[in-house]
Amino acid sequence: MNVNEIIAAARDGLLLEPEAKSLLSALGITTTACYPAAEADDAVRIAEQIGYPVVLKAKSPLLLHKSDNGGVELDLRSPGAVTQAFGRIKAASSAIDASAGVTVQKMAAKGIEVIVGVTTDAHFGKVMMFGLGGVLTELYNDVSFRLLPIGEPDAREMMASLKAYRFLAGFRGGPPADIAALVDIMLKVSRAIVEYPAIAELELNPIIVYPRGATVVDARGRLDVRPFN
Amino acid sequence: MDEFFNPKSIAIIGASPTPDKVGFNFVDAPLTSGFKGDIYPVHPRASDILGLKVYPSIEDIGKPIDLAVIALNQYASVDAVEACGRLGVKGVVAVAGGFKEMGEEGEKLQARLVEAGRRYGVKILGPNTLGMINTHADLCSVFYPLKLRKGGASILSQSGGAGLSLMHTAADEGLGLSKWIGVGNRGGLEFADLLQYLSYDDRTKVIGAFMESTEDARSFVEIAGQAVLEKPIVVYKVGESELAKYSALTHTGTLAGPHKLALDAFGQFGILSVHSCHELVSVCKALATSSLPRGKRVGILTHTAGPSIIIVDELVRRGCHIPPLQDATVRKVEEIIGKNPPVVLKNPMDVAGLGFAAEPYGQLAEAMLSDPSFDILIAVYCLHKNWRFPSAELVAARAKYGKPIVACYVSDIEGVKGDREILSAGGIPTYTLPEATAQAAAGLVNYAMIRQKWGSR
Numbered sequence A: 001m002n003v004n005e006i007i008a009a010a011r012d013g014l015l016l017e018p019e020a021k022s023l024l025s026a027l028g029i030t031t032t033a034c035y036p037a038a039e040a041d042d043a044v045r046i047a048e049q050i051g052y053p054v055v056l057k058a059k060s061p062l063l064l065h066k067s068d069n070g071g072v073e074l075d076l077r078s079p080g081a082v083t084q085a086f087g088r089i090k091a092a093s094s095a096i097d098a099s100a101g102v103t104v105q106k107m108a109a110k111g112i113e114v115i116v117g118v119t120t121d122a123h124f125g126k127v128m129m130f131g132l133g134g135v136l137t138e139l140y141n142d143v144s145f146r147l148l149p150i151g152e153p154d155a156r157e158m159m160a161s162l163k164a165y166r167f168l169a170g171f172r173g174g175p176p177a178d179i180a181a182l183v184d185i186m187l188k189v190s191r192a193i194v195e196y197p198a199i200a201e202l203e204l205n206p207i208i209v210y211p212r213g214a215t216v217v218d219a220r221g222r223l224d225v226r227p228f229n
Numbered sequence B: 001m002d003e004f005f006n007p008k009s010i011a012i013i014g015a016s017p018t019p020d021k022v023g024f025n026f027v028d029a030p031l032t033s034g035f036k037g038d039i040y041p042v043h044p045r046a047s048d049i050l051g052l053k054v055y056p057s058i059e060d061i062g063k064p065i066d067l068a069v070i071a072l073n074q075y076a077s078v079d080a081v082e083a084c085g086r087l088g089v090k091g092v093v094a095v096a097g098g099f100k101e102m103g104e105e106g107e108k109l110q111a112r113l114v115e116a117g118r119r120y121g122v123k124i125l126g127p128n129t130l131g132m133i134n135t136h137a138d139l140c141s142v143f144y145p146l147k148l149r150k151g152g153a154s155i156l157s158q159s160g161g162a163g164l165s166l167m168h169t170a171a172d173e174g175l176g177l178s179k180w181i182g183v184g185n186r187g188g189l190e191f192a193d194l195l196q197y198l199s200y201d202d203r204t205k206v207i208g209a210f211m212e213s214t215e216d217a218r219s220f221v222e223i224a225g226q227a228v229l230e231k232p233i234v235v236y237k238v239g240e241s242e243l244a245k246y247s248a249l250t251h252t253g254t255l256a257g258p259h260k261l262a263l264d265a266f267g268q269f270g271i272l273s274v275h276s277c278h279e280l281v282s283v284c285k286a287l288a289t290s291s292l293p294r295g296k297r298v299g300i301l302t303h304t305a306g307p308s309i310i311i312v313d314e315l316v317r318r319g320c321h322i323p324p325l326q327d328a329t330v331r332k333v334e335e336i337i338g339k340n341p342p343v344v345l346k347n348p349m350d351v352a353g354l355g356f357a358a359e360p361y362g363q364l365a366e367a368m369l370s371d372p373s374f375d376i377l378i379a380v381y382c383l384h385k386n387w388r389f390p391s392a393e394l395v396a397a398r399a400k401y402g403k404p405i406v407a408c409y410v411s412d413i414e415g416v417k418g419d420r421e422i423l424s425a426g427g428i429p430t431y432t433l434p435e436a437t438a439q440a441a442a443g444l445v446n447y448a449m450i451r452q453k454w455g456s457r
Helices: A002-008 A017-026 A040-050 A077-092 A135-140 A152-160 A181-197 B021-033 B075-084 B104-120 B158-175 B192-199 B217-227 B242-252 B258-268 B277-289 B307-318 B328-338 B356-368 B392-400 B414-427 B432-457
Strands: A035-036 A052-060 A073-075 A099-107 A112-121 A124-132 A143-147 A201-208 A214-216 A221-222 B009-013 B039-040 B067-070 B091-094 B123-125 B131-134 B139-142 B149-157 B177-182 B206-211 B233-237 B272-274 B298-304 B378-382 B407-410
Touching: A002 A017, A002 B192, A017 A052, A017 A143, A017 A201, A017 A221, A035 A040, A035 A052, A040 A052, A040 A077, A073 A077, A073 B067, A077 A099, A099 A201, A112 A221, A112 B378, A124 A135, A124 A181, A135 A221, A135 B356, A135 B378, A143 A152, A152 A181, A181 A201, A181 A214, A181 B149, A201 B298, A221 B139, B009 B075, B021 B328, B039 B177, B075 B091, B104 B123, B104 B392, B131 B242, B131 B392, B149 B158, B149 B192, B149 B277, B192 B206, B192 B432, B206 B277, B217 B298, B233 B258, B233 B277, B233 B298, B258 B272, B258 B328, B272 B277, B272 B432, B277 B432, B298 B307, B307 B378, B307 B407, B307 B432, B356 B378, B356 B392, B378 B432, B407 B414
Parallel strands: B009 B039, B009 B067, B067 B091, B091 B123, B149 B177, B149 B206, B206 B233, B233 B272, B298 B378, B378 B407
Antiparallel strands: A035 A099, A052 A073, A052 A099, A112 A124, A112 A201, A124 A143, A201 A214, A201 A221, B131 B139, B131 B177
16 A cells, blocks of 8 residues: 555544555565464464564554553564464454454564654644653653754754763673664655655654664654644 | 834823822832933822822823823723823823733623723733833833942833842842833733834843743744844743742633743743743843854853853753863963963863963953954953952953853852942853853853854855
């Protein structure tokens, strides 16, 4: 599907993980694609196809904070592990949403987690936020903002202005993260927000960035569903 | 908009013969500032206020009115805007509070006031504003009668009190103002409209703004982004804490968003952010007085170490560089103060007792300005009963090398007043505190960097 089709198909104005990732893929951004699994057997079959280790996640508009509600099972390495995880997610999510689904995706390799978020501020309009993943970002309020659209210098400044930038640039002998890959993601998102004003919020959280490349591991969005008149 | 700030005639609706009342002080204010146009106080019964003829109603004035100050309560203010509109008044200062900042009822009342203005094409400043000042029209139209020094800095303020703080600090700092505008609830004229006006105003060289929060923030920064190549814009944005945000809502009717977002957005569009009223005045004074440095490398000359250490901290915090002296400069300095001096020759250059006399101090300033490592010089000197400030020397050095100088004269305000004028005429802003000096120099550097970045886009 192209971006317009994804937007048109979104019910209740929400882009859950699969739709949000489809949208990002349509923009040319690398994601860990997720596939719906109706039963545990489906989940195992998908895992066999895409290869272990895999991640199972609940899919429901009532479960936006999946990992806080037993809705995420990481690093599953066998058919047995997938089957058991499927059961646990179903049990946890059905208490909140009886029609919650389950998706399967490849487990991404370890790297540095970052967040790119877009929101619509009441005073400034469409803005992008950048920060590193994890609780310290929240604790130290170490995030940067720019009004959209942004250019490449803005994207680089957004990263360089953070206290945690040294972590990205190669801290204590660690290899530097692929800043250019992050710049590419930020600019693609920025262009999309201008081209598709219906997108009110979009959160790429986390993006895992490596010495070469970056992958969006989870994402969601919200459309502005105010009627046209 | 120009008529609004340069009226030929003003009516004061709600003028009062009692000095306790706001309405009295709106009559006193233009008299105090030496306004040359016509002043028409309006009061139903009084016949004379401060020697001016009083009219029972605005309709009785019978002459064209450019600007009306409405010093009535919030309900009567709405009707007064109507009356002004019918008479063809071009602009209104709506002073009363009790509008949007009071919640839903007030918001409806404000909508009626704004609509009345819109229907007749009357420009409205406020409601909930102290008023405005245009020194170049000798016009004080706030209810604190003042005669301010004329100059090139204009101030937009979302608060009367903070705006007064800026005015008085500017006076203490010897900074002349052009316009002072209390934006209040921004029912009619918005922050962005006023910024647009000031950006085209020939009498405004630098724009300072005190901001709590505003719905038209996007327009504000976009207009700023267009204007900053022409003139600097310096903003003090408050509302970092949650309680401060709530106070802003009940003050001028707009709840503030994330503070970091606002500061980042300002930076993105080339607005300089400052973090106190005093810093706002210091930076505006520097930008109104001095030329711009070509880069961010600061040299510091002093005869006392402490202030220079404060200055270094403040400069580094704001992104300035403090490079070492070049060898050739060290040799020049040794020629002035002698070989093997009892001080370490580095940047900041603290020459201690060897820098007490004005003549060698001036030679040392020249030696540092001649160093290609420095784009700008900070000169520290302490007030003394028997030694004079090196002002003539600094002015001559600045003229000779064409690099900006910011002076830190450690002194009280009285002690520095005379020399401050000499330096200012020579393009050198002077401060008594090391922090203010560094903030001012950093303001020059960071605006220069914005100009370079913008110019290359």
